[in-house]
Amino acid sequence: MRQSGRLWALLGSVLISISAGSTYVFSSYAPQLQTALHLSSTQLNVLGLAGNMGMYMSGPLWGRWIDKSGPHGAVLVGALLVLSGYGMVSRAYKHEWHDMPVAILAIFCMLTGLGNSAGNNAAINVQAKNWTGTHRGSAMALVLSAFGLSAFVYSTLSHVFFSGNVTGYLDLLALGSFGCFIAGMALIKVIPPSEEEVQAESARRRSDYRRVPEEDRETLQSSRALPKHLSRMRSSSETSARVIAWIRDVADAEEAVDDDNVEEEQEQEETAHPQENVTGWALARNVDFLLLFTILGLVSGSGLLLINNVGTITHVLYEYARQQRKQASALTQVLLLLIKDGKEHEIQRIQALQVSCISLGNALGRIVIGVVSDMVVLRTKQPTYRTYLIIPVVVLATLSQGLFALPNVINSVEHLMLVSCLTGLMYGTLFGLFPVLIFEWFGMQSFSQNWGWSSFAPVIFGNVYNLLFGMVYDSNVPKQGHSHRCLKGEECYRSVFYVTTVGCLVSLVVCFVLLWRRVGNFSSRVRSLFSERRLAIE
Template sequence: MSEKLHRKTRIVSVFAATAISLACGTNYAYSAWAPQFAEKLQLSATQSNIIGTAANLGMYASGIPIGMITDTKGPRLSALIGMVALAVGYFPIHTAFERGPGSMNIALISLCSFMTGIGSCAAFSGALKTATLNWPLHRGTATAFPLAAFGLSALFYTLIADVAFPDDTSGYLLLLSLGTSLLVLVSIPFLHVVDHQSHTKYTAVPATEGRTRRDWNVLHRTKSNGSKYSSTSISPAEPANIDSRDIDTDESSSLMSAPGDLSPENEAISQEDHHSPWLDVTGLALVKHIEFWQLFILMGLLTGVGLMTINNIGHDVQALWSHYDDTVDKNFVEHRQLMHVSIISFMSFFGRLSSGVGSDVIVKKLHMSRFWCAAASSTIFLVAQICAIRIENPNHLWAVSGLSGLAYGVLFGVFPTLVADAFGPRGFATNWGFMTMAPVVSGNIYNLCYGAIFDAHSERQPSGERACSEGLACYRSAYWITLVSSFFGILACLWGIRHEHVLKRRKEAELEAHHA
């Protein structure tokens, strides 16, 4: 493959991955239709949160099996699975809304919601894996585009629905069922992982950048098998014994084993500014390393905070407006809900894009840790929770939705790269699946706490639906929980920065001892 065609293929694949990701973040638009759905089917806030949590559960709990499929069978199969699951999940929900109360029980609706989560996870896994494999030397920037599109997804579909189906929740749900699956379907043919074997110019890590890492890998290979620095699930390649022409580079190939991507002598240093000695760890071997638990706990603390606001901003809007001005009609409140979903989506998009690109700048130009991006996310989350606890005027609620979306975007803009840097790209999709188990726990806890607190302040109306008119008191207690979680998130980030610094100093000391 010529250099020009090689680069064009990689660029087209990033566009395809970005388009697929645009169909995968619609679970974050749940607040745009959840209050109307709950009202028509006469559901409580807790039941509504169970449905929303089921989507999050499908998204995050399916990460491990979907990741294994992506790593072993290639991104296209996982994207195809995602396309089918999105259609199977959203269309029955649309049907239930059309038929009204009693047409479908909570368990079945939650199962359909769970399927939308699986579909989002599968399609996004294929998109993210493609971007990660095709741009190994610019991983943060390349993954920033599909990550940003994922964050923009809710805004994208909300704007289309607002034009095509104004004040029509049924039309919005129909758009989600058809629009998401069709967008993935038309993008799959362009989702291609290039063979770096035929492209020799996209090869070199400059000698000045790679010297320290090359020295570390030389030292790494001289360690005894009993040393903790060689306890990886997949041993690092020995460049001297590898003929790059003999290595398969199909869709399942990893960055580390793409021989045309790096010359043999530099193959072991393909990970940019990789401070962790655990090269290519995947599967259950992850649980043996403190780096995994550090990232897992951090993700759990912060994603739970974000998911609670993302899933319940619609209820926040309803509660504040019913208390602030009880003369406003339902259409007005619905438009405000859509506005806040759009704010969250746009700010998430901005946060993901700036964090993904910014993390590369932080590492390459400032020679600092990517964990500073996660620390920024934690701090923004903390400010957002303070705003949520204090804001009683619904006209100022944009501060909560905007800051929450920004913090969530910054977190997910850098986190996949943190995982790839920590454990290598070979089993990235599987490792990312393990990491996404964290929100299954925290998301469930925080969402169900919000639902229970909101229901405790709600009253059943004569028409059958439940409503709370106490304003901020309807949900304030829930945000005290997430405030504490945000604070501990900041502490976890600072610990991660310190731990990374200690590892780096330890490597330098051992290198000096090796050369002495």
């Protein structure tokens, strides 16, 4: 009975999360909103950033409320916020409220971010508390993947049912999100593991420990490798689940292992590598946190730049291709002729395709980084080696931004599709890895607060990059008229990606500094690892 209740709660969390990521579909209707409301590109980016600020900056506040009062109130308030936010944006578009101050429109967009943040935090909270370590990781991965797929679901629905009908699309976002939140709220329920389940989990771990042959254990202890590896291996299988702030009580209960040998190993580990809880001003002064903050900001800021402006970029490349049809590639011509009944239908369809690519890459990246991260830890027996996974994340970001910066490379909508996929993959891996590092490095007790402060990095750097994009784009728009359309193709915005590419290269340098501080000499660690294996064989 308890298990079936958890499964229904899991379905409710998935329903909520499948709509909670709709903040990322902004670019799929942004160009049409810009035209209807006579907005400049800078003003349009202010609206997108307002949604992102609502999403990223409110997480700690929602988490505190959910911890104290449960998830249902937060989900209900989130549903009302999303309904009112998208509903007002829809009315503004339909009735062309171009005289409305941009600050008021930004508040409407911020409401959508606030509501989605409430729903996502509540959905994660329930699954973090409902499962033991055996199943918690799978449940969390399912919820996080649904969040990443949200933009794909809504952009696909817009293409199928609301092609060329932006008002209908915005109403779908309002009513669909509200309906999913309410349906999910009716299903979610906190059903924490019983004492028997916790004891069974602890017994399983003790039996896993005892399966290690005594002679191998002594050999490894002689090389002083086991105290570190055993404790870390036991915790690494739950890492993806424990990065959630609200599992402290459950995790504490599951850590109460009675086996004297395991306790002795933990004491030795704590002596050699104390798990201190770093937060507040101590966190702000911590060099490793500042390095992580810098990487997170520079990389996620470049991702948010494309996520918020892919609709505008699609529009620019589409219009430029129409002007240069004789020079356009065959695939571009096919995309331009997919729909016969109007240019706006074509543009909205291609925008939805680009958003879908980002969304699918985002969801795939979250899954892949979790699997690869656990494999690295299990194969190397060294959780610190997880830090090396920052390198491919930063390389993906540098590659995507560098392709934009090169002239005559991303000059058509099908080339843009490639970069959209790369950016989505980078963004998913980034936000699948960094919460784990924050949790492992600075402690579980204040993880919610620490990750909340970390989430300011995308807001800060995303603001800078997006506003820079808006200013560069507006500088290339003809001064007469209200179209706010640049007709220069990729030259409308390409110089912005020089800045983001340099930022990604800087983050790569910072990444190596961080590796040097956290992991140390890689070659010596490899030699040590092989020497341990040789001793075990002998």
